[in-house]
Amino acid sequence: xxxxxxxxxxxxxxxxxxxxxxxxxxxxxxxxxxxxxxxxxxxxxxxxxxxxxxxxxxxxxxxxxxxxxxxxxxxxxxxxxxxxxxxxxxxxxxxxxxxxxxxxxxxxxxxxxxxxxxxxxxxxxxxxxxxxxxxxxxxxxxxxxxxxxxxxxxxxxxxxxxxxxxxxxxxxxxxxxxxxxxxxxxxxxxxxxxxxxxxxxxxxxxxxxxxxxxxxxxxxxxxxxxxxxxxxxxxxxxxxxxxxxxxxxxxxxxxxxxxxxxxxxxxxxxxxxxxxxxxxxxxxxxxxxxxxxxxxxxxxxxxxxxxxxxxxxxxxxxxxxxxxxxxxxxxxxxxxxxxxxxxxxxxxxxxxxxxxxxxxxxxxxxxxxxxx
Amino acid sequence: xxxxxxxxxxxxxxxxxxxxxxxxxxxxxxxxxxxxxxxxxxxxxxxxxxxxxxxxxxxxxxxxxxxxxxxxxxxxxxxxxxxxxxxxxxxxxxxxxxxxxxxxxxxxx
Numbered sequence: 001x002x003x004x005x006x007x008x009x010x011x012x013x014x015x016x017x018x019x020x021x022x023x024x025x026x027x028x029x030x031x032x033x034x035x036x037x038x039x040x041x042x043x044x045x046x047x048x049x050x051x052x053x054x055x056x057x058x059x060x061x062x063x064x065x066x067x068x069x070x071x072x073x074x075x076x077x078x079x080x081x082x083x084x085x086x087x088x089x090x091x092x093x094x095x096x097x098x099x100x101x102x103x104x105x106x107x108x109x110x111x112x113x114x115x116x117x118x119x120x121x122x123x124x125x126x127x128x129x130x131x132x133x134x135x136x137x138x139x140x141x142x143x144x145x146x147x148x149x150x151x152x153x154x155x156x157x158x159x160x161x162x163x164x165x166x167x168x169x170x171x172x173x174x175x176x177x178x179x180x181x182x183x184x185x186x187x188x189x190x191x192x193x194x195x196x197x198x199x200x201x202x203x204x205x206x207x208x209x210x211x212x213x214x215x216x217x218x219x220x221x222x223x224x225x226x227x228x229x230x231x232x233x234x235x236x237x238x239x240x241x242x243x244x245x246x247x248x249x250x251x252x253x254x255x256x257x258x259x260x261x262x263x264x265x266x267x268x269x270x271x272x273x274x275x276x277x278x279x280x281x282x283x284x285x286x287x288x289x290x291x292x293x294x295x296x297x298x299x300x301x302x303x304x305x306x307x308x309x310x311x312x313x314x315x316x317x318x319x320x321x322x323x324x325x326x327x328x329x330x331x332x333x334x335x336x337x338x339x340x341x342x343x344x345x346x347x348x349x350x351x352x353x354x355x356x357x358x359x360x361x362x363x364x365x366x367x368x369x370x371x372x
Numbered sequence: 373x374x375x376x377x378x379x380x381x382x383x384x385x386x387x388x389x390x391x392x393x394x395x396x397x398x399x400x401x402x403x404x405x406x407x408x409x410x411x412x413x414x415x416x417x418x419x420x421x422x423x424x425x426x427x428x429x430x431x432x433x434x435x436x437x438x439x440x441x442x443x444x445x446x447x448x449x450x451x452x453x454x455x456x457x458x459x460x461x462x463x464x465x466x467x468x469x470x471x472x473x474x475x476x477x478x479x480x481x
Contacts, residue, residue: 032423032427033420033423036423036445037419039442039443039444039445040398040399040419040445042441042442043397043398043399043400043441043442043444043445044398044399044415046438046440046441046442047399047441057415058414058415058416059414059416063416064414064415064416065416066416067414067416067417067420068416068419068420069420070380070417070420071380071383071416071417071419071420071421071424072420072423072424
């Protein structure tokens with residue numbers, strides 16, 4: 001004969017197995033069935049003969065659960081319906097609360113409930129939806145056409161006419177859709193509503209800078225600069241083979257035309273070497289002279305910029321480090337002076353930080369060739 | 373022939389009729405049915421029917437201690453249950469009469 005503890009565990013085990021097979025039932029029905037089943041099985045077990053198990057009398061838990069399900073008049077729920085029911089049960093409290101708040105708000109505006117207020121607002125929603133779609137369309141079209149976000153179509157008469165026409169068309173189409181929607185099926189109406197809300201949300205995201213007063217006008221790079229590798233260069237520093245910096249240098253191409261490399265405006269005002277200023281110390285042979293500027297009417301604009309454009313050491317960021325120096329440190333006496341007439345004598349360099357003799361053999365530490 | 377499917381449509385009227393004379397608890401009701409010849413009915417079918425009729429308001433319950441075992445939950449008919457039983461009985465007798473006539477009609481050959 002089965003003793004009491006074993007019978008209790010047998011009932012519990014049987015119950016758990018039945019409950020597993022009823023897992024897909026709606027919660028209220030499953031709870032109702034299971035809440036009394038333990039007592040019922042205890043009644044059945046009390047009448048069991050010695051050596052008999054619950055399974056002998058009731059069959060397997062699976063078949064018992066199947067029979068229960070059939071008599072409870074509940075068909076097995078499809079997975080999709082089960083998920084929907086689960087979601088609706090989860091969000092039911094939130095929805096109920098939201099509806100209460102909405103009804104209260106609608107009542108404060110003199111309407112019966114939120115549904116009546118929504119009905120009243122529906123035409124306004126259609127207009128808003130149409131206007132938003134039109135605005136988005138015009139905005140994206142302008143961005144694609146002009147490569148600029150935030151470009152206003154309304155700066156020109158044709159653009160203004162186009163914008164207003166799109167607005168009217170969008171509003172008209174939206175109203176037509178809104179009036180036609182009641183004839184559609186539930187699914188189609190839901191898809192339309194979801195798409196409308198998504199578009200308005202997208203527009204809110206797109207146009208949010210307008211609301212904050214910081215509407216960006218951003219150029220979108222759509223051109224190629226032609227491969228100008230020196231477009232970023234603002235100055236040119238020239239060194240001879242001894243590592244001495246040359247100043248007052250002009251650059252020419254193979255045709256003798258000046259090379260306009262660099263940006264004089266990038267220098268600090270205090271130390272800017274005006275490339276068009278007439279150099280009082282240099283004559284047409286590159287020799288230092290003591291004559292005043294007025295006596296040499298050299299049009300330096302024909303020679304291009306005079307390098308370096310900026311005074312040495314003017315821009316700390318441009319100060320090179322020894323590691324950056326591409327020129328090897330020459331041994332004293334190894335180097336030869338450049339005889340290029342365009343090259344100024346370093347000795348005459350008024351901006352050179354070191355005396356010519358020392359400079360000729362010293363390793364440049366602060367004036368390595370670099371560009372900025 | 374498997375009569376269980378046929379009986380499933382009659383479970384409500386069968387269980388209500390058994391309880392119409394005397395209140396009973398789950399397993400006892402099954403025994404009454406078995407003694408009336410409804411051997412095909414399973415415990416789960418009876419228990420499920422009892423719970424469904426209870427949820428519909430046709431049955432009420434009360435618990436009574438038992439000398440030989442655990443407490444027992446008794447089911448009894450409510451007034452709506454009795455009314456439902458009368459309607460179900462009328463429907464059954466109507467269908468039964470028609471079925472009798474149908475089967476008593478001589479067949480060809």
